[in-house]
Amino acid sequence: MKIVVTVKQVPDPNSNLTLEADNTLSREKEVVLDPGDECGVEEALQLKEAHGGEVILVSMGPERAKDAIRKGLSMGADRGILITDPQLAGADALLTARALAAAIKAEGPDLVICGTESYDGSTGMVPPMLAELLGAPQVSFAKKVEVDGSNLKVHRQTADGYQVVEVATPALITVTAAIAEPRYASLKGIMAARSKEIKQLALGDLGIERGEAAETIEGLAEAETRKSGVVIEFDGTAIDRIMAVLAEAKVI
Amino acid sequence: MKIWVVAEMHQGTLAPTALELLARARELGDVEAIALGGGAKAAAATLGKHGAKVVHVNEDAAFDDFIAEPATDALAELYKQGAPDLMLFGFTPDSRDVAGRLAARLEVGLISNAADVAAKDGGFVAKVPYFGGAKIASMKANQKPAIILVRPKSFEASEVGGTAEIKDLAVTIDAGSKRSHIVERVVEASEKVKLEDARVVISGGRGMGGPDNFPLLEDLAGALGGAVGASRAVVDAGWVPYSMQVGQTGKSVRPGVYIAVGISGAMQHTVGMKASKVIIAINKDAEAPIMKMADLGVVGDALKIVPALTAAVKAKKR
Numbered sequence A: 001m002k003i004v005v006t007v008k009q010v011p012d013p014n015s016n017l018t019l020e021a022d023n024t025l026s027r028e029k030e031v032v033l034d035p036g037d038e039c040g041v042e043e044a045l046q047l048k049e050a051h052g053g054e055v056i057l058v059s060m061g062p063e064r065a066k067d068a069i070r071k072g073l074s075m076g077a078d079r080g081i082l083i084t085d086p087q088l089a090g091a092d093a094l095l096t097a098r099a100l101a102a103a104i105k106a107e108g109p110d111l112v113i114c115g116t117e118s119y120d121g122s123t124g125m126v127p128p129m130l131a132e133l134l135g136a137p138q139v140s141f142a143k144k145v146e147v148d149g150s151n152l153k154v155h156r157q158t159a160d161g162y163q164v165v166e167v168a169t170p171a172l173i174t175v176t177a178a179i180a181e182p183r184y185a186s187l188k189g190i191m192a193a194r195s196k197e198i199k200q201l202a203l204g205d206l207g208i209e210r211g212e213a214a215e216t217i218e219g220l221a222e223a224e225t226r227k228s229g230v231v232i233e234f235d236g237t238a239i240d241r242i243m244a245v246l247a248e249a250k251v252i
Numbered sequence B: 001m002k003i004w005v006v007a008e009m010h011q012g013t014l015a016p017t018a019l020e021l022l023a024r025a026r027e028l029g030d031v032e033a034i035a036l037g038g039g040a041k042a043a044a045a046t047l048g049k050h051g052a053k054v055v056h057v058n059e060d061a062a063f064d065d066f067i068a069e070p071a072t073d074a075l076a077e078l079y080k081q082g083a084p085d086l087m088l089f090g091f092t093p094d095s096r097d098v099a100g101r102l103a104a105r106l107e108v109g110l111i112s113n114a115a116d117v118a119a120k121d122g123g124f125v126a127k128v129p130y131f132g133g134a135k136i137a138s139m140k141a142n143q144k145p146a147i148i149l150v151r152p153k154s155f156e157a158s159e160v161g162g163t164a165e166i167k168d169l170a171v172t173i174d175a176g177s178k179r180s181h182i183v184e185r186v187v188e189a190s191e192k193v194k195l196e197d198a199r200v201v202i203s204g205g206r207g208m209g210g211p212d213n214f215p216l217l218e219d220l221a222g223a224l225g226g227a228v229g230a231s232r233a234v235v236d237a238g239w240v241p242y243s244m245q246v247g248q249t250g251k252s253v254r255p256g257v258y259i260a261v262g263i264s265g266a267m268q269h270t271v272g273m274k275a276s277k278v279i280i281a282i283n284k285d286a287e288a289p290i291m292k293m294a295d296l297g298v299v300g301d302a303l304k305i306v307p308a309l310t311a312a313v314k315a316k317k318r
């Protein structure tokens, strides 16, 4: 099975986010492979281990997004593709999906694996757009995938449980953190990753032009914060204080 | 302005987000709702009462049985007959799938994860939590139609009376769109009270120590007639099912009282519960972010505080 995993480089969730002057997220900070995509890489590697094939990582971002690809390669993926072009700075979901789709089409994979939503973008819109542009069916929120020949059986997480979804490949799935626990890259893996291929593509190579941005950020306001209340120690009176709050809220 | 509200149906029942969206949509222009799948005709009456002037319906079973593509086809077909100025979807898993595909097919962008929508200069502006939720961005849609996905519970549903004209949305869903087939639905949540509707929500986080301690929260919820929620950390760890997750990628709740137990209060969690009327936090760390937004924060060991509180609530009832 030929599997493409889309991987995004994002600000490290363990460091604080900062903003640039133009209100875009600062990329100067520590950056990492999106933790959600790391689960996608892991699932792809497990599918390859069970069924054979190849795992290709595709990312769109600045040059240093290579580090995110390299991370996935050190986990065991076979090769990478980086779409990078100054024109892509601040790309919205549709432009991102168009760029990814063009690169992925050229590979003709059986399965495309994306994260359910990215850590920084959090729109969850790139995957369904990508599926449409690839002409592929999609199953979002996958927490388990079984392969039966050219068919997949996917457990799709829902608000009250899950659905069992059957779909033939080629298909696109988005995975939740429940799908697989990402492995640590071994020293051997890290060494091997150094010599793995990362192909670099620009917009022109993909035959794409940047169009009008779908939206403009007109302003930023501080989110409404709740007034902080009182903080008390758990001592002899704490339970009474909680009970008083519950009574005032009329729930007891 | 012509506005579409894409009313999500769940196997015959109307999803609550549809009525929430109508509450705002009807202030912005003439509203047409689209209901697809079993029960769509029956839902049209409710949609009318909430302000839809027209409801486009199609009860083909394909909308219930196959993911995203049949609905995308139907909406694209209706679009051909007349484009709206604005399309509103709920920011829910099913609607996300459809909205993303449709936007790509129509070659227009969209605004996702919005908390509010308003009219401005003949167009639309959405308020979107940004920067992990610390800031709110005003995003102006530059294209027509504007497609905006709004987080559940952003608006309060209310009836205004009225009857919608029902129009059959004629579309043939061919085999090429019947690809992601839902063959089985498994319900894991055995909640007595639905999380979204509960007056009291008690959520547990990593500070609960392990899955074996969650019954302590169930006991408190039982005594208060509430429901139990959870942070993503414990859902990802497999302690409790995803159906209990509160936050950005889980459920949004706004109960009378929200009790956060052993939850640090990351933005992605608080975005799903900060509209609660009263927030109580129980945490051993007085500096945890959740303490700064709680009406009452109690510093101490959850495993001691929760049972003591349950006992007090039970004693009061007697």
Ligand SMILES: Cc1cc2nc3c(=O)[nH]c(=O)nc-3n(C[C@H](O)[C@H](O)[C@H](O)COP(=O)(O)OP(=O)(O)OC[C@H]3O[C@@H](n4cnc5c(N)ncnc54)[C@H](O)[C@@H]3O)c2cc1C
Binding pocket: A013, A117, A118, A119, A120, A122, B204, B205, B206, B207, B208, B209, B230, B231, B232, B233, B234, B245, B246, B247, B248, B249, B250, B251, B261, B262, B263, B264, B265, B266, B267, B268, B269, B272, B282, B283, B284, B285, B288, B300, B301, B302, B303
């Ligand atoms: C894209 C994205 C989406 C996300 N979506 C969500 C979401 O929908 N919902 C969500 O919840 N999170 C979400 N997260 C994760 C979020 O960022 C946090 O990691 C998560 O909420 C932390 O869970 P927690 O508070 O249980 O754990 P921690 O942050 O580890 O906090 C545990 C807390 O328990 C306290 N504690 C420890 N022991 C005790 C004790 N004995 N008694 C009392 N207190 C104790 C600690 O002081 C600490 O404050 C998302 C993250 C990303 C990147």
Ligand SMILES: Nc1ncnc2c1ncn2[C@@H]1O[C@H](COP(=O)(O)O)[C@@H](O)[C@H]1O
Binding pocket: A006, A007, A008, A009, A034, A036, A037, A058, A059, A060, A061, A093, A096, A100, A113, A114, A115, A116, A117, A118, A119, A121, A122, A123, A124, A125, A126, A127
């Ligand atoms: N720039 C990108 N490069 C590679 N993959 C991406 C990019 N943006 C989004 N994705 C993929 O789409 C998923 C959802 O992202 P988003 O739509 O931004 O929430 C991510 O987890 C990635 O798998």
